[in-house]
Amino acid sequence: MSQLDGSAIEQIKNLTLSASLLKNVELTDCPVAVLPNDVDLHSLEGFNVNRFRFRGNMTTTSIEDFVKYSSDYAGSGVRCFIDADRMQAETIFNLGTLDNPGHADNKAAITLKKTAPFTGLLEINGRKQGQKELAEWLEDNRDFLLAFDADGTVLDIKQAVGAVRRITIESISTSDHEENDFSGKRSLMESVEAKSKDVMPAAFEFKCVPYEGLGERPFKLRYSIITSDKPILVLRIVQLETAEEEIASEFRDLLINKFDGVEVESFIGKFKA
Numbered sequence: 001m002s003q004l005d006g007s008a009i010e011q012i013k014n015l016t017l018s019a020s021l022l023k024n025v026e027l028t029d030c031p032v033a034v035l036p037n038d039v040d041l042h043s044l045e046g047f048n049v050n051r052f053r054f055r056g057n058m059t060t061t062s063i064e065d066f067v068k069y070s071s072d073y074a075g076s077g078v079r080c081f082i083d084a085d086r087m088q089a090e091t092i093f094n095l096g097t098l099d100n101p102g103h104a105d106n107k108a109a110i111t112l113k114k115t116a117p118f119t120g121l122l123e124i125n126g127r128k129q130g131q132k133e134l135a136e137w138l139e140d141n142r143d144f145l146l147a148f149d150a151d152g153t154v155l156d157i158k159q160a161v162g163a164v165r166r167i168t169i170e171s172i173s174t175s176d177h178e179e180n181d182f183s184g185k186r187s188l189m190e191s192v193e194a195k196s197k198d199v200m201p202a203a204f205e206f207k208c209v210p211y212e213g214l215g216e217r218p219f220k221l222r223y224s225i226i227t228s229d230k231p232i233l234v235l236r237i238v239q240l241e242t243a244e245e246e247i248a249s250e251f252r253d254l255l256i257n258k259f260d261g262v263e264v265e266s267f268i269g270k271f272k273a
Helices: 006-025 063-072 116-124 131-140 157-165 186-196 240-258
Strands: 056-060 079-083 088-092 106-111 145-148 178-181 203-208 217-227 232-237 265-268
Touching: 056 063, 063 088, 063 106, 063 240, 079 240, 116 203, 116 232, 131 157, 131 232, 145 157, 217 240, 240 265
Parallel strands: 056 106, 079 265
Antiparallel strands: 079 088, 088 106, 145 203, 178 217, 203 217, 217 232
16 A cells, blocks of 8 residues: 655645535635635636726825815715824725625825925924024015014014024123023013114014915914024924814814715724724
8 A cells, every 4th residue: 555645645634624614614604715725816807897896095185186086976884084183084985884884995085285384384493593594594484474573563574584694692601501582581682682783583473374275374483592602593383282283173174064065974083994
């Protein structure tokens, strides 16, 4: 009698296990099949004239296009999940219901894009700069800026930029190095103004559209100076976290309102199938 080699024994074992599993396979709620390890499955859908079912992922940065696309495919079971913290939203068209669940693979997604002015504002926030660098930034962004003196009076932006360029501070030793907020240090303001003979800006307001599709909003900027042998200037956005929360709420409310009367149910959060 010839001896069986290892591969033959392995095949016999697989056949035996497959046969024992067939009875259990027939009892499952979801149709399944038992296949040998060396068998590949290939879909023939690509060779048909039409796909078996519609599915795909649409992505955009435009609120109007996202709403239009979602509305065109609106219907029973269509849901939109809004992640306001990430400024993102996703509509799932074939999520289905508990009784008739779908594959959740037909979607539209939006990620709002920061505008160039807002990106530039975030980049300069808290950054230490010399007079020339800050003055050039103020000049480049003067269309978005308002400047204020210590009393809250609006200054001509060209005058404010010129004052920043010509800041002169009384001789200060290197060891005397501290940061001062112009808006709260009138003595420093007066000494700088007396030396430079310019009305110094104490604060700024930067007004822009932060994300494409949202409304314009103002950002208050605190103006500070680090006194050393050369003045180092700093702009900081006042209550940035609060502004970001308000922007996120605006995005959420805007989408919910745009889907009003459309068969798209909106939720705050994320969904993972």
